[in-house]
Amino acid sequence: MIPANPEWLPAGSAGLVALSLGVAVLATAWPRQAHRIGLLGALAVTAWVLGLSATFLHAGPDPETAATRVALGGWEAPLGLMLQLDGLSMTLLVLTAVVALATSLYSLGYVHDRIERRQFWPLWLWLWAGLNMLFLSGDAFNLYITLEVVSLSAVALVAFTGTAAAVSGAVRYLLVNILGSLSFLMGVVLLFGEHGVLDLVLLEARTEAGPTERMAAVLMTAGLMLKAALFPLHVWLAPAHGSAPAPVSAVLSGLVVTGSFYLILRLWMGVFAPLATPAFGILVGLLGVGALIWGSLQALRAGRLKSIVAYSTVAQFGYLLVAFPLMLVDPGAWRVVVFFAVVHALAKASVFLAAGTLQHAAGHDRLAELGAVLRARPRTVFALGLAGVSLMGLPFTGGFIAKYLLLEAGLGTVLAGSLIGVLWVLAIAGGGLLAAAYVLRMVAPAFHRGRRDAGEAVSPWMDWVPLALATVAALAGLAGVLTLNTLALTPGAP
Amino acid sequence: MNGLAETVAHTLAPGLLYPTGGAILFALGLYGLIRRHHLVLRILALNIMGSGVFMVLLGVAARGEGPPDPVAQALTLTGIVVAVSATAFALALVVHLTRLTGHAVMLPGPPDDDAPVEDISREEHHADGGPAESSAGEDRSA
Amino acid sequence: MNALLVLFDLVLLAGIVGVAWRCLASTDLFRAVVLFITFGLLLALAWVRLEAPDIALAEAAIGAGITGALLLVTLERLRSIMAERRSGRPHSPPPDPTGPHALLRALHDPLPEHRTFLPALSFALVVGGLLVTALWHQPQSVGLEPVVDAHMDVSGVDHPITAVLLNFRAYDTFLELAIVLIALLGAWSLGRHDLIPARPAPGPILPGTLRLLVPVAVVTGVYVLWAGSHAPGGAFQAGAILGAAGILLVLARPRQLPMAPAGPLRLGISAGVALFLLVGLYGLAAGHGFLGYAEAWAYPLIILIEVAATLSIALTLVALFVAGRPAGDDT
Numbered sequence: 001m002i003p004a005n006p007e008w009l010p011a012g013s014a015g016l017v018a019l020s021l022g023v024a025v026l027a028t029a030w031p032r033q034a035h036r037i038g039l040l041g042a043l044a045v046t047a048w049v050l051g052l053s054a055t056f057l058h059a060g061p062d063p064e065t066a067a068t069r070v071a072l073g074g075w076e077a078p079l080g081l082m083l084q085l086d087g088l089s090m091t092l093l094v095l096t097a098v099v100a101l102a103t104s105l106y107s108l109g110y111v112h113d114r115i116e117r118r119q120f121w122p123l124w125l126w127l128w129a130g131l132n133m134l135f136l137s138g139d140a141f142n143l144y145i146t147l148e149v150v151s152l153s154a155v156a157l158v159a160f161t162g163t164a165a166a167v168s169g170a171v172r173y174l175l176v177n178i179l180g181s182l183s184f185l186m187g188v189v190l191l192f193g194e195h196g197v198l199d200l201v202l203l204e205a206r207t208e209a210g211p212t213e214r215m216a217a218v219l220m221t222a223g224l225m226l227k228a229a230l231f232p233l234h235v236w237l238a239p240a241h242g243s244a245p246a247p248v249s250a251v252l253s254g255l256v257v258t259g260s261f262y263l264i265l266r267l268w269m270g271v272f273a274p275l276a277t278p279a280f281g282i283l284v285g286l287l288g289v290g291a292l293i294w295g296s297l298q299a300l301r302a303g304r305l306k307s308i309v310a311y312s313t314v315a316q317f318g319y320l321l322v323a324f325p326l327m328l329v330d331p332g333a334w335r336v337v338v339f340f341a342v343v344h345a346l347a348k349a350s351v352f353l354a355a356g357t358l359q360h361a362a363g364h365d366r367l368a369e370l371g372a373v374l375r376a377r378p379r380t381v382f383a384l385g386l387a388g389v390s391l392m393g394l395p396f397t398g399g400f401i402a403k404y405l406l407l408e409a410g411l412g413t414v415l416a417g418s419l420i421g422v423l424w425v426l427a428i429a430g431g432g433l434l435a436a437a438y439v440l441r442m443v444a445p446a447f448h449r450g451r452r453d454a455g456e457a458v459s460p461w462m463d464w465v466p467l468a469l470a471t472v473a474a475l476a477g478l479a480g481v482l483t484l485n486t487l488a489l490t491p492g493a494p
Numbered sequence: 495m496n497g498l499a500e501t502v503a504h505t506l507a508p509g510l511l512y513p514t515g516g517a518i519l520f521a522l523g524l525y526g527l528i529r530r531h532h533l534v535l536r537i538l539a540l541n542i543m544g545s546g547v548f549m550v551l552l553g554v555a556a557r558g559e560g561p562p563d564p565v566a567q568a569l570t571l572t573g574i575v576v577a578v579s580a581t582a583f584a585l586a587l588v589v590h591l592t593r594l595t596g597h598a599v600m601l602p603g604p605p606d607d608d609a610p611v612e613d614i615s616r617e618e619h620h621a622d623g624g625p626a627e628s629s630a631g632e633d634r635s636a
Numbered sequence: 637m638n639a640l641l642v643l644f645d646l647v648l649l650a651g652i653v654g655v656a657w658r659c660l661a662s663t664d665l666f667r668a669v670v671l672f673i674t675f676g677l678l679l680a681l682a683w684v685r686l687e688a689p690d691i692a693l694a695e696a697a698i699g700a701g702i703t704g705a706l707l708l709v710t711l712e713r714l715r716s717i718m719a720e721r722r723s724g725r726p727h728s729p730p731p732d733p734t735g736p737h738a739l740l741r742a743l744h745d746p747l748p749e750h751r752t753f754l755p756a757l758s759f760a761l762v763v764g765g766l767l768v769t770a771l772w773h774q775p776q777s778v779g780l781e782p783v784v785d786a787h788m789d790v791s792g793v794d795h796p797i798t799a800v801l802l803n804f805r806a807y808d809t810f811l812e813l814a815i816v817l818i819a820l821l822g823a824w825s826l827g828r829h830d831l832i833p834a835r836p837a838p839g840p841i842l843p844g845t846l847r848l849l850v851p852v853a854v855v856t857g858v859y860v861l862w863a864g865s866h867a868p869g870g871a872f873q874a875g876a877i878l879g880a881a882g883i884l885l886v887l888a889r890p891r892q893l894p895m896a897p898a899g900p901l902r903l904g905i906s907a908g909v910a911l912f913l914l915v916g917l918y919g920l921a922a923g924h925g926f927l928g929y930a931e932a933w934a935y936p937l938i939i940l941i942e943v944a945a946t947l948s949i950a951l952t953l954v955a956l957f958v959a960g961r962p963a964g965d966d967t
Contacts, residue, residue, distance in 0.1 A: 018917055022917075028902070029910060075787075081807045118965070146811065152815060156821060168591055174587060175527075186520060186546075189554065190550075190774075192566070193554035194775070196778060198565075212770045215770040511649065512645075518653055523656070534669075534710065541672070542659070542675070545656075545675070549682065552686045555779060558781065561781060564780075564781060564797045565781075565804075568801045570691050574695060574698055582823065587826070590826045593717050
């Protein structure tokens, strides 16, 4: 075993960007081989990320010192652009690699028409590259550009099936995304006008609670909330996610939405930290409770399998908002929130992939008529249930540990004498019950008596990948300590 | 009196006048985006908002005494190219949507999420040969 | 302070805001698009006033020119789709259930109901007011001009904006090229291109004008590209001008578009990013950092990247105008 060398981290980060971009460019230029390039590229990028994370954990930065920063082109900030690798970005890069690899393998079975394959793979590889670059970016304007790479390729993938529902979902998604990007960019421009720098670390050192910071915080947070479909700006989510091809829905709900959330967290822990007041926390927390209730109710009455899953994303992200007031009381709680987001992304992606398999087999995803297929496909139903259990937060799953830690943080605020803390605790506990209700709605028909009909044959990839990813989500609890330790290597964060 | 003249001079300097104009354009675009329903008009509204952002950025860059900030100008150039790309893609989507549904209007309110969805993973089973496959391609371009 | 300049600023800004307002308030889409193009040209004037000739050039070529062409061809397409639906051709989808005014609704948008007037107005006023407040409280920061100025001698070029775009912040520019490409991939994924309704018998004037205009556009484009290293200009403006020449050719074509060879077309649109990435990788391997250059090699490498980027941008813009992928891409 070669000893890990911290000197590798800068080259490793730049190399990751270059590798994921190279795969995307190659697939664009040579679409006939795009699926082969994509598969090899997916394996290579995943291996690279895992190698990078191993190096990071063994020889990572001392949490007291600065993060690994890479000056692109050799130009240091403020002149140049910096990449930034710390515990938070490392965790999300690993999450992205796991979900994206599973999605790639699933897509081998799902997108098999040779003409569609040529359109699908380049866009999907650009989306993945965009996510990797988003998590590594350390510059406010560069964040805007990477966000655009992510949103344009995501919208194109939503429209991919070319049906009326998909295209109208895509148009809505695109307009919302452009509005979100412009709002974000206006915030960046305000910060640049006040402080004359774009680098996040330099900005963080200069910001205080002034009118520029307040307005920039409002614009950037609102823009990212639009993109992440956080309540009450969630209107586009269900139609876009529900009508997209299954692997695309999985990536949108699992990774793209998480990417926006990551940025909100990153900004509020850094540049906007001076603005975080208890009143702000309570406001965000109330929004979270609203999202939790509204999303769960919609999920309980939706008629289509993928709509249920899409609305549950609104509900689950309510949790992340509820966590904001907890973070203000207990600054260390942010790591629990990220861990929750990671488990959610894994579980949600596997639910969408399983739903895609069922939809393929049955030819539709109307819940009322899915019984026969559900009864005949125990493997997929098991994947759906296992990931669902993680979403509900039943004991011994990753979701349980995440919710337990959140509850613990919530109780901590109650003990600290905050009355509104009771509301957060109730929301966290009640949200789990609502999740149980809609997850049961999805799998219950499998346990009724009745006709069994496996429907159309599905490829082995579509059969096994959802189960594998659901298992990873359930076992993520075992990696909880590892994740929290990785996150602890985020310099500057509490 | 002198103080008043100074305030007026300060307000009318391009470094403040143009950012103010940019903010007005941003708000105007936002208003149009909410009010108008036709997708082409909504795209125009977003473009006007974007121009507002660029005007603030360039105005801010011209605020100092010396030559304007080249970084701000480079960022604006990048922003304009991103805007035209997003616009081109959005217009392609609008044309496609009109072809499918017969209208290019996005009404407010939640859409019907129980509408049927086509599943691309199934296409092979209907079209397993050469001619059928090419007809699937024709359908999407026709 | 120059009172005349202030007057100019005020009139120009009032004109820009007024045109934008008329554009967003019009019920006729064609009128809105023409006003939007005017808006772009007025903006270019404002950028000149703000000492940003590069941006003015880009705004005129891209913001007004290319965007305007894209908008106009979109209206043309919407009109022909609606006309086809109305004539009830056998292969067209069933008529729009939303009413008999389908054709009208494709190119006209009735003024919105009053219900949304007050909420929208107050929301926009609050956002605009807060923005202005924040901007008026900002100090006279110098920005990054001194930093860029101090590094110009090692950048390889003499024009600060080109230095920022292709050296100091080359990563942003790389991703910008990627975004243009992704937009095209997205448009291509929607289906094959349908031809812009052919204009029967364009007459002698159009081809004659084109014979004159296209070479001029090509020479201008090449000049703007070359000038970029020491004066306003560069790859994006040059690409837009060449793209505009290509769009003119597509518009005035006598008959069907020739079938584009799929392989070379794919290579052409990705040449810019591919070459940029290769140079970046070389920088990483040679120890100058990803997307970095050795000082002595900066100038030739920047020019090389700019030439490839210009060609890719021009090709991509024409392809975006044609929309849809060429049939050759599916064989």
